[in-house]
Amino acid sequence: MNIYQTIRLSLLGALLIALASCGSDKRQPGRTFVPDMAYSQAYETYTKNPAFGKDSLSGVDSFSARLPVAGTIPRGLLPELSDSATDQELASYLYKRNYPNDSLNYANAGANVKNPFQPTKEVLERGKHIYTIHCIVCHGEKGAGDGSIVQSGAYPQVVSYADRLPTITEGQMFHTITYGKGLMGSYSAALTAEDRWKVILFIEQLAAVGPFAKGAATTAAAPADTTTTAAPSN
Ligand code: HEC
Numbered sequence: 001m002n003i004y005q006t007i008r009l010s011l012l013g014a015l016l017i018a019l020a021s022c023g024s025d026k027r028q029p030g031r032t033f034v035p036d037m038a039y040s041q042a043y044e045t046y047t048k049n050p051a052f053g054k055d056s057l058s059g060v061d062s063f064s065a066r067l068p069v070a071g072t073i074p075r076g077l078l079p080e081l082s083d084s085a086t087d088q089e090l091a092s093y094l095y096k097r098n099y100p101n102d103s104l105n106y107a108n109a110g111a112n113v114k115n116p117f118q119p120t121k122e123v124l125e126r127g128k129h130i131y132t133i134h135c136i137v138c139h140g141e142k143g144a145g146d147g148s149i150v151q152s153g154a155y156p157q158v159v160s161y162a163d164r165l166p167t168i169t170e171g172q173m174f175h176t177i178t179y180g181k182g183l184m185g186s187y188s189a190a191l192t193a194e195d196r197w198k199v200i201l202f203i204e205q206l207a208a209v210g211p212f213a214k215g216a217a218t219t220a221a222a223p224a225d226t227t228t229t230a231a232p233s234n
Pocket of ligand 1: 130131134135136137138139157158159164168172173176177181182183184185187199200203
């Protein structure tokens with residue numbers, strides 16, 4: 001058999017295979033020569049996957065969906081703070097590690113954790129945006145505790161910011177928004193630390209406390225008034 005015959009035979013073979021793999025029914029794919037490629041072996045996200053069975057490093061978790069490596073930080077979780085950022089400023093970004101959810105840490109946060117943001121126009125606009133999406137249904141447009149689900153009767157009374165906020169610190173507000181309190185849920189998954197601080201500035205504005213308290217911006221004008229200097233310190 002010379003080279004031309006070999007080529008002719010293999011061409012004929014290829015043609016036969018090509019013809020045999022097509023069916024007359026256009027809705028059928030015909031014969032599949034490499035089925036693993038046509039029908040890949042996909043695993044559902046939360047089903048058991050033999051690749052991560054009991055021999056896996058964890059020894060327990062065999063889900064197809066793998067957990068992120070321990071210590072993974074989601075993009076955007078940590079802010080672009082300058083090198084001069086204080087530990088106190090950074091504390092709120094790793095808040096849950098520094099302040100577990102108990103009443104002692106509610107008090108500690110109240111004393112130590114401070115808002116790293118200033119109430120600029122952009123910050124307050126962002127705070128209002130978040131408030132409108134996440135908080136207004138309960139707390140109401142002006143923070144009086146008369147949001148639509150309270151008015152509908154589906155939800156019991158919610159505290160008014162004007163009553164409650166003057167009695168707590170911004171650190172305690174941060175603690176509550178992070179972990180939830182009473183009937184209010186946690187917002188640590190829905191809101192970044194930055195957004196939690198921004199919404200705090202917005203509700204402080206609603207209740208006229210913190211930087212919005214009467215006389216807060218004009219401390220220089222009231223040096224003789226001892227009561228105004230005592231108020232913001234804790
Ligand atoms: C489902 C209704 C509901 C939603 C939504 C809600 N809250 Fe609350 N909030 C409450 C209730 C109820 C309380 C009173 C909790 C208590 O003292 O038991 C409260 C209390 C608070 C307090 C006082 C915390 C303290 O330590 O006493 C702050 C601050 C606050 N909410 C902020 C927010 C912010 C900001 C949002 C949106 C990100 C929000 N809330 C969303 C129901 C809600």
